[in-house]
Structures are given as C-alpha cells and as structure tokens.
Amino acid sequence: MPVELDLEAIRRGAGELDAATEAVQGLVDQFRSAVEGLSDCFGGDAIGSLLDIAHQVVMEALSECITTNIEDLLDYANSLREMADNHEATDNDIAALFNELLAELGG
Numbered sequence: 001m002p003v004e005l006d007l008e009a010i011r012r013g014a015g016e017l018d019a020a021t022e023a024v025q026g027l028v029d030q031f032r033s034a035v036e037g038l039s040d041c042f043g044g045d046a047i048g049s050l051l052d053i054a055h056q057v058v059m060e061a062l063s064e065c066i067t068t069n070i071e072d073l074l075d076y077a078n079s080l081r082e083m084a085d086n087h088e089a090t091d092n093d094i095a096a097l098f099n100e101l102l103a104e105l106g107g
C-alpha cells in the first residue's frame with residue numbers, strides 16, 4: 001500500500017498554525033493591556049499590597065504558560081515545514097538515483 005503525502009497541505013497546515021499563533025498572541029496582548037492597569041486599583045494599604053502581589057504572581061504564571069504554548073505552536077509549524085521539505089528532498093534524491101540507474105542501464 002503506497003503512502004502518499006500532500007506536501008502542500010502540510011505546508012498550508014503550517015501556515016494555518018502560524019496564523020492561529022498570531023491570533024492567540026494578539027488576544028494575549030489585548031488581555032495584558034486590559035489588565036495591566038488593574039494593579040493600580042488595589043490601593044496602597046496592606047490588603048491592596050497583597051492583592052497586587054497576588055495579581056503579579058498570577059500574571060507571571062499565566063504569561064509563562066501562554067508563552068510556552070505559543071512557542072510550541074511555532075515549533076509545530078516549523079516541524080511541519082521541515083517534514084514537507086525533507087520528504088520532498090528525499091523524493092527528489094530517490095528520483096535522481098533511479099534516473100541515473102536507468103541511464104546506466106541504457107533506458
């Protein structure tokens with residue numbers, strides 16, 4: 001049973017992952033902008049200071065999590081492109097070898 005890969009579909013999938021990554025990054029940037037000024041709302045008393053610290057810790061953890069996921073999406077897209085390129089290069093190399101063999105056999 002032959003295996004056929006649609007290399008253009010794989011490359012399109014990588015492009016779609018890139019687009020999704022950009023969309024997620026845009027939403028994250030909007031979210032950060034929206035909550036950036038919230039720490040000013042906590043006030044300067046003891047409870048406000050604790051809320052500000054908690055807010056910062058949560059935002060740092062969230063930012064790290066989202067950043068890691070965005071980096072993973074970018075890696076997946078690049079891996080798909082590499083897979084398509086490597087498969088295409090291998091196919092071309094094999095075709096060239098068969099053509100050389102055919103030429104040597106007088107075909």
